[in-house]
Amino acid sequence: MGRVPFELKGKSVFVAGHRGMVGGALVRRLAQERVDLLTVTRSEVDLCDQAAVQKWFAAKRPQVVFLAAAKVGGIVANNTLRAEFLFENLVIAANVIHAAHINNTEKLIFLGSSCIYPKLAPQPLREDYILTGPLEPTNEPYAIAKIAGIKMVEAYRNQYGSDFISVMPTNLYGPGDNYHPEYSHIVAALIRRFHEAKVSGAKNVVVWGTGTPRREFLYVDDLADACVHLMRTYSSDELVNIGTGEDITIAEFARLVAATVGFNGDISFDRSRPDGTPRKLLDISRLTSLGWRARTSLVHGIRSAYRAYLSECDLARGARMKQSDGGLGTSELRRPNQPEDKNRKLR
Numbered sequence: 001m002g003r004v005p006f007e008l009k010g011k012s013v014f015v016a017g018h019r020g021m022v023g024g025a026l027v028r029r030l031a032q033e034r035v036d037l038l039t040v041t042r043s044e045v046d047l048c049d050q051a052a053v054q055k056w057f058a059a060k061r062p063q064v065v066f067l068a069a070a071k072v073g074g075i076v077a078n079n080t081l082r083a084e085f086l087f088e089n090l091v092i093a094a095n096v097i098h099a100a101h102i103n104n105t106e107k108l109i110f111l112g113s114s115c116i117y118p119k120l121a122p123q124p125l126r127e128d129y130i131l132t133g134p135l136e137p138t139n140e141p142y143a144i145a146k147i148a149g150i151k152m153v154e155a156y157r158n159q160y161g162s163d164f165i166s167v168m169p170t171n172l173y174g175p176g177d178n179y180h181p182e183y184s185h186i187v188a189a190l191i192r193r194f195h196e197a198k199v200s201g202a203k204n205v206v207v208w209g210t211g212t213p214r215r216e217f218l219y220v221d222d223l224a225d226a227c228v229h230l231m232r233t234y235s236s237d238e239l240v241n242i243g244t245g246e247d248i249t250i251a252e253f254a255r256l257v258a259a260t261v262g263f264n265g266d267i268s269f270d271r272s273r274p275d276g277t278p279r280k281l282l283d284i285s286r287l288t289s290l291g292w293r294a295r296t297s298l299v300h301g302i303r304s305a306y307r308a309y310l311s312e313c314d315l316a317r318g319a320r321m322k323q324s325d326g327g328l329g330t331s332e333l334r335r336p337n338q339p340e341d342k343n344r345k346l347r
């Protein structure tokens with residue numbers, strides 16, 4: 001099966017989904033390694049197209065794969081686009097994992113998500129709680145597709161001896177996040193909402209729910225570092241949670257984001273909106289026993305994420321101005337991970 005430590009140096013490494021938040025962080029992290037980085041855009045190879053994926057893998061034969069491509073979004077996107085979340089995530093996982101097997105990829109890491117755990121599982125969530133109870137209904141299609149990906153990794157490992165592993169990250173945030181007003185995750189949504197309130201001089205920002213649920217947040221560059229660490233040091237069919245091991249109430253978190261952004265108005269809570277699970281915290285004892293811990297504090301991470309949001313807004317604004325001058329075309333101007341990209345993608 002797999003040998004550890006696994007040597008990355010000199011290998012051809014494919015980051016699937018390199019224009020996304022996680023893929024972008026992996027590209028930044030892998031720049032510190034001596035690897036031959038392979039990426040491909042969706043317009044060149046749609047990862048839902050099995051023949052195209054197979055052709056690309058046969059031509060490039062990546063030795064290492066980080067599978068960070070997926071259809072991703074917050075609760076509204078997950079609950080509204082249920083068919084797309086199920087279909088696209090199933091097919092991307094099936095196509096990439098199978099092509100990696102056929103083309104003798106030496107090692108693959110599959111990114112799952114903490115939402116694969118049962119809605120009412122005990123806290124903190126241990127890796128062996130998978131498939132022990134019903135899922136949260138709002139993101140069931142996404143979770144089922146992710147569980148199918150995990151089971152593919154496990155089956156290819158057991159049947160063919162493929163050195164494929166699965167990791168379960170907690171809620172992520174950082175540069176390249178999706179700032180769509182409806183379809184984003186909570187961190188990006190709050191950064192945007194507090195920033196817009198500050199700019200418009202609004203006196204109050206409403207946060208969904210009671211503010212009492214507890215959540216865990218991990219800076220995306222820490223996640224990328226953990227993935228590289230596990231790629232090198234881990235080879236087993238058991239999942240590995242990736243988180244900080246610490247959680248915070250939504251109310252405390254909202255106050256932290258407001259303070260970082262410089263919004264001085266009031267924060268109120270819309271109790272008519274659903275809270276979701278009261279607590280969602282990963283048990284990270286397996287990860288820490290493998291010698292990895294997150295380095296970025298929440299305060300520092302939110303500061304960096306807000307800076308990234310501001311520079312992405314500036315770029316998007318610059319691109320719009322150039323276009324109205326009759327300058328470059330949209331595709332030439334659109335940088336990976338711009339908020340506009342995400343809006344377009346999820347509309």
Ligand SMILES: NC(=O)c1ccc[n+]([C@@H]2O[C@H](COP(=O)([O-])OP(=O)(O)OC[C@H]3O[C@@H](n4cnc5c(N)ncnc54)[C@H](OP(=O)(O)O)[C@@H]3O)[C@@H](O)[C@H]2O)c1
Pocket residue numbers: 016017018019020021022023041042045046047048067068069070071072088092111112113114168169170171172173176177178185345
């Ligand atoms: N964000 C989180 O809080 C979080 C938490 C836990 C786990 N994860 C996992 O981390 C992984 C990456 O998430 P993310 O937040 O980085 O998502 P993201 O920012 O939306 O990025 C997803 C990437 O996948 C690509 N992609 C999607 N469908 C594709 C297709 N059919 N063909 C080619 N490329 C396709 C996108 O390409 P385009 O740029 O062309 O759209 C994008 O580059 C996912 O597996 C997710 O489940 C994320």
